[in-house]
Amino acid sequence: MTPITRREFVKGVALTPLGLTSVGTMAQQTAQASGDRFDIVVAGAGHNSLVTAAYLAKAGYKVLVLEGRPVVGGGAETTSATMVGFKDDLCSTGHTGIQNNPMLNELKLRDYGLEYLFPDPFFHMPFADGSSFTMWRNLDRTAAEFGKFSKKDEAAFRRIYAEYQTIGPALEANQFLPVGWGKPMNELMAGIPRLGLWQRRMAMSAWDNICDNYEDEHNRNFLVTLALLGPLTDPIYPGTGMSAFGTAALLKWGRPCAKGGAGQLTQALARFIEAHNGVIEVNKPVTRLIIENGKCTGVECADGSTFHADKAVLSTIHIKQLVNMAPRELWGQGFMDGVDTWKEEQGSIFAGNYALKEAPQYGGPHSAPAVMISPNPTRVLLNGYDIGVGNANFDEPPMLAECLTVIDPSRAPAGMHTLKLMSCQPYSLKEGPEHWDKIKKQVADAQLKYLRRFAPNLTDDKILGEFIQTPLDIERMNPAFWHGSVHAGAGGASQSGAMRPVPGWAQYRMPIHGLYQTGACTYPGGSISGAPGRNAAMVMLKDFGTSIEQVVDKTESKKT
Ligand SMILES: Cc1cc2nc3c(=O)[nH]c(=O)nc-3n(C[C@H](O)[C@H](O)[C@H](O)COP(=O)(O)OP(=O)(O)OC[C@H]3O[C@@H](n4cnc5c(N)ncnc54)[C@H](O)[C@@H]3O)c2cc1C
Incomplete structure (x- = not known):
């Protein structure tokens, strides 16, 4: 076997997007070479904006998607971060919320390479006294x-x-x-x-x-x-x-996972968009909205390139950043009040991805790809308190350990395994978020130490590679995870339903004419559900004089 090098705590590493290079590279050449005009320009390529883009492309609109990172997918992406040959989900893995979305059938994403696996059992929790709890569908x-x-x-x-x-x-x-x-x-x-x-x-x-x-x-x-x-x-x-x-609620679907990695969802959406004449460019962070006669008519990227949208611009940029991309007076006081008072989530995630020689072995008759560990309920309540006051959790933190290779061997070289180990931590530490850079290794070590109490086989020699992300790293990776909010911001009464993102602006239309917003900032919020994406498509298509039903029916769809 080819020797593989171990990556120590990598910061800002150039990740290898799995199967995406061709999408990004081809798309870039197409857009730049042809100097195309576009009906719709989409800023950001998370799964939600890709869902909206896919419906618009299916409706016959010429769509351009601009993603700031080297790979599309946002929180639904799979990369070789730990080691070559391993498919690491750096963010989401469990895609329960999307299973009820009519989009999966309407866009027939299976034809574009998406396959979901439904592990059963799907959750397992070993306890310190040797007993355990297993959850089945x-x-x-x-x-x-x-x-x-x-x-x-x-x-x-x-x-x-x-x-x-x-x-x-x-x-x-x-x-x-x-x-x-x-x-x-x-x-x-x-x-x-x-x-x-x-x-x-x-x-x-x-x-x-x-x-x-x-x-x-x-x-x-x-x-x-x-x-x-x-x-x-x-x-x-x-x-x-x-x-x-x-x-x-979980019993119906369990914790479904995309075969080959969470990124298969967004890869399938990207393939769908390209198959419907859309163009996707990566490494294109959008920095400014172009406004002409009060209407949003395009965007400018960090490299100075500009892209014109004949019909509309769709953003999945975090609202805290979006409002800085156009003159403040254009948003209106009510909208600005809503953005100014937007709050991050209480807890963020500290995640360690590992490439393993063998899967964690927890003992007992059953296990599952998703394993939770926690000493007792009091420890969980203390973790809740700590995320409220800004304490990092080193001591036996409640954790979720996901080893998907036990049901999907395609995620690693033969016989090897992936692991994602996550705890709930505050973004805003008492010492400030930058303190995460100082305590990163300490927290990663504490997580592994606690996991080994239940899976003692995971000794150092079984770990081939690792990639660690603090809440601050998660925000650095994806600016839509503002202040470490993996769901873009808190839920709760003040930022849900008609108040998401802002009271009076829950319809995916933004105060600037021609600008629409989707993603986790919008109703019904974060996670991999595709709901904000499909809902935004419904609103945009209605505004354009058609409907999602007509577009899905396709024979009826027409471009206005
Ligand atoms: C460690 C971790 C584990 C998670 N686990 C799960 C899970 O198991 N199940 C689950 O359902 N959810 C999980 N989540 C949450 C989930 O990933 C997010 O809620 C979800 O990805 C939000 O989707 P989205 O489409 O709204 O936007 P995002 O996925 O955030 O995508 C936004 C995209 O826009 C791009 N972007 C932002 N600003 C710009 C700009 N100015 N210009 C160009 N591009 C821009 C970003 O780079 C990104 O690609 C997890 C998140 C993390 C971090």
């Missing part, structure tokens, strides 16, 4: 896991799962529709049994709901760790209540 098997520790908890899980079948569809009904396009919530909720109880639960904290319904410490540990590591918010906060019931 099966009600009885998962209920039995709760029952191992408490029959009362098993009954509680079955009861909550049954109740969730009535309220869940109502809560999820409008996710794939722009705000105001679907049935009003009170209409969707009408007739739901014990509605008042669920309204109360939503307003409560996740931890209170867990304690109200479950008694055993192991079960509570599993549930509260999930409630922290999913939304990256202190589970003791009022309004986090639904995070306590994540297990009921």
Whole structure:
């Protein structure tokens, strides 16, 4: 075997985009050589903006996508960061939220190389006393896991799962529709049994709901760790209540992962766009919006190149940065108030990617690609407190360890494995975010040390390469992860629904005529759901005199 060198904590390394070079290079030549005019210019190539671009390209518009980084995909990208031959997801891996998106079928992304794997079991949690909890895509098997520790908890899980079948569809009904396009919530909720109880639960904290319904410490540990590591918010906060019931919602899909890496989603979208006459350029950070007669008519990039859009500009640039790309007075006071008061997420992510000679072995009869570890619920609540006050977590931090090669060997050379190890950490340390550069190695070592308590086989000689990202590195990598917010900004009542991104501007149209916005800043928010992307396409296509239904039907689609 060819010897492979180990990469020490690499900062700003030139990553190898997997399978993307051809897309980027070809596209660059096409745009520059032809001097094309474009109907739509898209600033940023995260999965959401690529989804919007794909629908617009399918509708017959000439689309140009400009990505600031050397690779498209944003939080859905796969690179060889640890070592040549390993496919590392530097951001997302679990793509549960996108599974209900009609986009996957409407754009037939399978034809463009996207295949999802549905691991079962999908979550596992080993405990210090040698017992463990495993989550399956099966009600009885998962209920039995709760029952191992408490029959009362098993009954509680079955009861909550049954109740969730009535309220869940109502809560999820409008996710794939722009705000105001679907049935009003009170209409969707009408007739739901014990509605008042669920309204109360939503307003409560996740931890209170867990304690109200479950008694055993192991079960509570599993549930509260999930409630922290999913939304990256202190589970003791009022309004986090639904995070306590994540297990009921998760059973349907589990934690699906794209075969070959998360980047396969955005690669498939890029292929779709190019197959529909679109052009994609990488290494093109957009720095300025071009405004003519009050209308946004194009963008300027850091290298001085300009691109004109005959019809519209679509941005997925973070709103905090976007407002600096045009004269402030054009945004209007109301919009600026909303941007000025936009808050980052409470918690960010500290992530270590590793290239391994063997998979972590946790003991016990089962395991899963996604493994959570945490000493006890109190430790999770302390982590919640620490992200609020700016303390880094070194001591047994609750973590998610993902080893996808156990179900997808294509992600590593034969017999080898990938690992992504993540904890929830504050971006704004008490000493300031720059302090992350000083404590990076210390935190990475602390994470590995704690993981080894459960997977002692992961000795140093089993680790071939590593790539570590602090919350500050995550922002440096992708400016849309503003202040380490991997969902672009906090959720919660003040930045959700009609208030995302800004009250009065939840319709993907921006105050400057001709400018639209999608991505995690917009409704319904972050994660890999593609919902902001498809919703933005619905609004833009409507404004252009057609509809997403006509475009999907294609025979009806027409360019206006
Ligand atoms: C470590 C980590 C783990 C995660 N795990 C999961 C997970 O398992 N499941 C999940 O659902 N979510 C996960 N997330 C969150 C998820 O990745 C994001 O919420 C999601 O990627 C947001 O998608 P988006 O399309 O809105 O934008 P992004 O993915 O943020 O993409 C925005 C794109 O725009 C580009 N851009 C920004 N500004 C400019 C500019 N001025 N000019 C040109 N280009 C620009 C960026 O470079 C980027 O490519 C994770 C995130 C991280 C960091």
